[in-house]
Amino acid sequence: MTRRLLNSRYLSTLVILFLFVLMFGWGSVAYTGFFSLQNFLNLFIDNAYLLILAVGMTFVIISGGIDLSVGSMLGLATMLSASLVQKSHLSPLLVILIVLLNGTVLGFFMGCLIQFFDLPPFIITLAGLYLGRGLCYIVSIDTIGISNDFFQAAAHSQFPVLGDSFVSPSAVIALVVVAIGAYVLRFTRFGRTIYAIGGNEQSALLMGLPVTRTKIAIYALSGFCSALAGIVFTFYTLSGYALDGKGMELDAIATVVIGGTLLTGGAGSVFGTVLGVLVYGTIQVLIVFQGTLNSWWTRIAIGFLVFLFCFLQRLFEARKGTLAVRTTSQVPAVTASGG
Amino acid sequence: MPSARSLNRSKLVWPLAALGCLLLFNLFFTPNFFHMEVKEGHLYGNLIDILKNAAPIMLLAIGLTLVIATKGIDISVGSVVAISAGVVAILLGGDLAGHPKYPLAVALIAAVLASTAAGVWNGMLVSRIGLQPIIATLILFVAGRGVAMVLTNAMVIWLYVKPFAIFGQGYWLGLPFSIYLVAGLLLLTALVTRRTAIGLFIESVGINPTAARFSGINAKNILLGVYVFSGFCAGVSGLVVCSTVMSADGNNAGNLFELDAILAVVLGGTSLNGGKFYLLGSMIGALIIQTLTTTIYAFNVAPEISQVVKALVVYAVSLLQSERFRHRIAVAFAKGRAAA
DSSP: OOOHHHHHHHHHHHHHHHHHHHHHHHHHOOOOOTTHHHHHHHHHHHTHHHHHHHHHHHHHHTOOOTTTTTTHHHHHHHHHHHHHHHOOOOOHHHHHHHHHHHHHHHHHHHHHHHHHHOOOOHHHHHHHHHHHHHHHHHHHHEEEOOHHHHHHHHHHEEESSSSSSSSHHHHHHHHHHHHHHHHHHHHSHHHHHHHHHHHHHHHHHHOOHHHHHHHHHHHHHHHHHHHHHHHHHHHEEEEEEETTTHHHHHHHHHHHHOOOOOOSSOOOOHHHHHHHHHHHHHHHHHHHHHHHOTTTTHHHHHHHHHHHHHHHHHHHHHHHTOHHHHHHHEEESOOOOOO | OHHHHHHHHHTTHHHHHHHHHHHHHHHHHHHHHHTTEEETTOOOOEEHHHHHEEEHHHHHHHHHHHHHHHTTTTTHHHHHHHHHHHHHHHHOOTTOOOOOOOOHHHHHHHHHHHHEEEEEHHIIIIIIIIOOOOHHHHHHHHHHHHHHHHHHTOOEEEEEOOGGGHHHHEEEEEEHHHHHHHHHHHHHHHHHHSTTTHHHHHHHHOOOOOHHTTTTTHHHHHHHHHHHHHHHHHHHHHHHHHHHTTTEOOTTTTTHHHHHHHHHHHTTTTTTTTTTOOOOOOOOOHHHHHHHHHHHHTTTTOOOGHHHHHHHHHHHHHOOOHHHHHHHOOOOHHHHHHOO
């Protein structure tokens, strides 16, 4: 059992869990009012959109790809929701449907480019980042406030948990996404295929797995998650602004990496990603409680954590003696067009 | 029988053609686009503006070309620009009278040194620890902007030190000073990579690092070197950026520059899969991006919308570079011929 636990796959999750408990514990000892159920729940409430983004990103990264467009797609979703609700006076549910569809279609489009023309995901989603921002400005250059009743209700309602503690609808949505994401990745054919593609795309193809369909679906899914995260973000800010979600793609990637997902693909878990987001949120809260530190220290701390975790992953790989395999598997596989 | 040199040149045909098309479009549709005049001994005009505004991206693209040739990528350059601007700003100080806190030379050297140190960090992560380049530089991408903001205490520092303005606004012999910086660095890089074997080493590491190592090339040090150089270029670029607006804004200085610079390199014909690199191509790539932006301005379209155009250009260029796409087009073309 200890042997299994020390398997690097579990180990990185254990390390991050330990780190989270340590940080939360340290905050509880050092600052009065830090240790409360509400403060813990706030991590989910304040980072609901990041959690949703990160779940989508986990799928992409496990498949060995990357999606840099999620931040600007989130921005586009906030702009679209705000504009359609405030200016076109459409029903909120219809708006949400349109926004989700829009995100999914854009993701699908990028997935097709990546899969059918064998283009690097990095460049295609980078162009998606530009595209999303540009489309934001086409919708509107100004901030659009939302006064719609449905969005107001979503922003202000609270579900009681225990005693005085509560969660917001956004947090509930995020947790549902996490639950579905974890289930799909672990227990469905689609999820297992993603691991196989990330492990070795050519082998997955030779095994007869539906590589083409799955890879396109992954990017469509990530687009869907970004759009949903954008809607949750409008619940949080009650407005649409073209710069919403600037740089958030890297926050999402960072939390996924901290959560133990290998950037080379093939290994990782949604649970680890949740822990990554919790650590990210705790750093922010700690800096707020500390009071004197500039909030930009968060970014430095996140950068350092990414370094630490990549370094640890590298050490484990080296110990397993898979260094050579890793370097050679980075050569892009020339795959047949089937799948 | 074309020589290797002319083949090398022919690779520049596509980027040059793209730039030519853009300029031709402006010739017909933008009034006074090519108008130039001499005011107080300086040349003014759209073309000069394009060169001047493209200078920071061109500087970054020089370093990035070498990084991409090794099949790497450096997404931290934008943040390093912010660090360089931050360092020079705090060392010069925001004294309204324009008296620098430290001598100008000290501030300049410190800024470039700090950026080069950032390059060393990236290079060590890639070459010694063996992290994927995108992740290794992601760390500084995230943390670098934090460092810049902490340096400047999250405030925009305005500079009043007159001599410093030369990098971004100054003129020399009728042309903007930043153009000479670009030309100098480009010439130096071209000399070092093409007149010595270093360029060949870089390309061979990009094509096959294992084979390069077996043929006696110190692949690790080559990798380290290109990232250090990229950091250095980002530092110089940061000086130009900071001097152009005479202020250091840790949040916005160099924002999204990494994307423009990578785009410039790719437009210039250097493949993201490493190998052959084209310094001149990258410069033309940067000019294409800037001409595109200037053209969009000239049509009174909101500058932000230019990003949509940029995205479409990236898609088009990536498709043209995709072997599978070219293959499909060729097959479709052949079928069309067979049918006819």
